[in-house]
Amino acid sequence: MSPLARRIHATLPQTQCTRCGWPDCAGYAEAIVRGEADINQCPPGGAEGIERLACITGRPALPLDTQRGTEAPRTVAVIDEAWCIGCTLCLKACPTDAILGGNKHMHTVIEPWCTGCELCVPVCPVDCIELVNASGARTGWNAWTPEQADTALRRYSARQQRLARTAREHEERLEDKARAKLADLPTATHGAEGAEADRKRAVIEAALARARARREARG
Structure with a gap:
């Protein structure tokens, strides 16, 4: 993230609501720097948030884009526990792991x-x-404090790290299983059985190569 994007990101309320049109506040900050987003696309930041972004970017302050939402009081979610069926879909959707x-x-x-x-x-x-x-x-911003924004960012970052770690561990388990299958394939069989073993070997090796490429792409 560029220095300007970091300044913009630090100015956002960190609700991670995606109403700006980007997957998170960091994505919105980078989009502003690239010129792909205006500074008036964050309803939780409201008019004051737009003024802050205008000061940082040098762009003129604009009215809030109401297609993204309206400036409103801060809300919190409440679950009617009598009706909750424990489907866990809300846990997966919550960007700060605020649902237990x-x-x-x-x-x-x-x-x-x-x-x-x-x-x-x-x-x-x-x-x-x-x-x-x-x-x-x-x-x-009158309904939201910098301390709350910091807490939200820390929890969002921790969640992203956890999800990445879980995905990596899952991928590693799948690779281990693939290697085990590869090791169990016969190496010197001829005829139809040998051709089928070669086909399976090629499929598994291609899958392992794709997994290596994904890891390298992630750095």
Whole structure:
């Protein structure tokens, strides 16, 4: 991330709500630097957020793009535990791991970690999640503090690291299984059986090569 993108990123509220049109606040910051996004696409930051971005980028302040949402009070998610079926879809959607629960067990929201991103609401199959006002009449940055933004970013970053580690470990287990299958294939069989073994060997070796390429692409 460039120095300018880092400054922009540090100015965003870190709700990770994706309403800006990018997968997270960091993506939005980089898009602004590349000229692919305007500075008025962050509803949680509101008018003050736009002014802050205008000062950093030197661009003129614009009215909030209401197609992305409106400036509103800060909200937190509340789960109606009587209706929760423990499907875990909201856990997967929450960018800060602010929802606690397990498969087929009741879920609950850890309020200090909830950013009000709304991402859990549409994935709930029984419509048991509600967003409630947590800041009264205060909106935008008046409803959100730098400390809350820092907490949200730390939790989002930790979640991304955990997901990457889990994906890497899963991929490594699959590679180990593939190598084991490769080792079990006969090496000197002729005829149809040998041709089938060669075919399987080629498929497994190609899969391992793709896995190596993915690791190298990730650095």
